[in-house]
Amino acid sequence: MKKILIIIIGTTFFFNYCKKSNNEKNLTVIKPIKMIVNANGGLRIRKLPDINSEKIGLIPDGSVIESYGDVLQEMTIDGKNGKWMKIKHYDIVGYSFSGFLIHEDAFTNPIENEKTISGFRKLIPSFEKIDYNSEKDKRTFKLTENTGTVTFDSTIGIYRVISISPGDSEDEFNNYNFIFKENKLIFSDMNMFSLGLPKSFIKYKVVFQKSFGCATECDEYVQTENYEYAYISNSLMGETNYNSKTICSNKDGINNSCPVCSKSYKNESYTFQKKWIANLDGSIKEVIYEDKSISDL
Known part of the structure; x- marks a missing residue:
């Protein structure tokens, strides 16, 4: 009787172990994708993927969030096309609309192929808020809507530095420099003289x-x-x-x-x-x- 009991216990343990192992093999681990908020006034996090659902948070514009995939069908909200997305911002988990989110790659990767101010503004919303004054701009060669080459684009943490030349190559006397914090412009030499080229960029x-x-x-x-x-x-x-x-x-x-x-x-x-x-x-x-x-x- 004792031997039979041991066999039954052993068989049960082995069966449960195998079942657990098979279930673990079938689990799908979703790796979060980093995205950046592109919404004036911030982006709301809701309890459920519905515009009328309870608001549980507000993410500042330019913040980095983690996305865990789309839910529901594509729709339009406030003129933006997208889907509801499960996201996490710090310790808050909920749902936000993807029409107001940009993949981090579009932010951190160099934008060296863009040649115009209009092109820069599409990738970096904060450029729209730059009030350019050509009379205050002391450069000999100035940036226009149809010229410009990104000569430096680097990100450390929440800070990003971009330099744009009005020509096709670096120009330390006519270069334009922009500094961002969480995708928000905090400093620019656009309406003055050029500070030169970035020499070092640290924390x-x-x-x-x-x-x-x-x-x-x-x-x-x-x-x-x-x-x-x-x-x-x-x-x-x-x-x-x-x-x-x-x-x-x-x-x-x-x-x-x-x-x-x-x-x-x-x-x-x-x-x-x-x-x-x-x-x-x-x-x-x-x-x-x-x-x-x-x-x-």
């Missing part, structure tokens, strides 16, 4: 740089300008570094064909460094460091 800040120089028969100089934008403080810092090597040879130490020499001295080098806190329009708010020095060659 808390982005640094832009432009440099130029001259090598003539009487002088050699290099000037570099850096601008640093900090996300959290929404602040802008500026820095200029200038190095000049003067080799003028006439008796007065002045060569009228070279303006730089007329401001320097024969056989001397000149260096200049300046750092300042800038207003968000690029103008100097407060100089925090300035140093000039002349030394013999």
Whole structure:
């Protein structure tokens, strides 16, 4: 009797184990797809996939959510075509309409094939809110509705930096820079002078740089300008570094064909460094460091 009982228990355990294993094999694991909210005023999460269902949350425009697939048939809501989608935003799980969601790939991938402002705006809704003023734009070559090339497009966490050249290649003096937080524009140099090209993009800040120089028969100089934008403080810092090597040879130490020499001295080098806190329009708010020095060659 004892042996029979052991056999029955063993058989039952084995049967239940096999049944569980087979059920696990038949389970379909749905991997969430990251999507970005594209809805002015935010996107509602509802308890059920119905426009009249209870609202259980509101997701800010530009937020990243996790999608677990469509439900029901395609329909139109507020002029947008889509389906109800099961989603998760932080610890809230519910249903939202897919017509107001964009696949993350369309946001994080470089948009290098777009050549016009209209094209950029289709992918990044925040561009629609840019109030461009051509009179405030200090560039020599300006972006138009029919020109433009994305030369830099990178995302770190919730921040994204995009740079657009008015031509077909990088242009550090005429480049346009845009900084986004959760797909919302937080800073742009569009209505001022160009800050240059992105030099570094890290967790808390982005640094832009432009440099130029001259090598003539009487002088050699290099000037570099850096601008640093900090996300959290929404602040802008500026820095200029200038190095000049003067080799003028006439008796007065002045060569009228070279303006730089007329401001320097024969056989001397000149260096200049300046750092300042800038207003968000690029103008100097407060100089925090300035140093000039002349030394013999």
